[in-house]
Amino acid sequence: MNIQLQTNRQIRLDTIYEFDVLNVYHQAFKMHQRRVLKDNDWYGWFHWMRNSFREGTIKEHWKELEVGEWFGPRFRNFINNDVIGP
Numbered sequence: 235m236n237i238q239l240q241t242n243r244q245i246r247l248d249t250i251y252e253f254d255v256l257n258v259y260h261q262a263f264k265m266h267q268r269r270v271l272k273d274n275d276w277y278g279w280f281h282w283m284r285n286s287f288r289e290g291t292i293k294e295h296w297k298e299l300e301v302g303e304w305f306g307p308r309f310r311n312f313i314n315n316d317v318i319g320p
Contacts (some may be wrong), residue, residue, distance in 0.1 A: 249295060255286070
């Protein structure tokens, strides 16, 4: 059996890594909505997210590549309004 992989050379490794990080953030957000996370745990996640968007390159990728379109509207609104802010 031969398996062929199609690669897109336009995707950089940091973009793939940031998508993975966003998936983890998305899971934490969903756990918060379902009240699985305690408030202290959620505040830790929230500050981690906010700092990564303020100090890292993830914010540029979120806006330039429209990464947010890969996630649901609640998570997009949370990132745009609460994490990135005005």
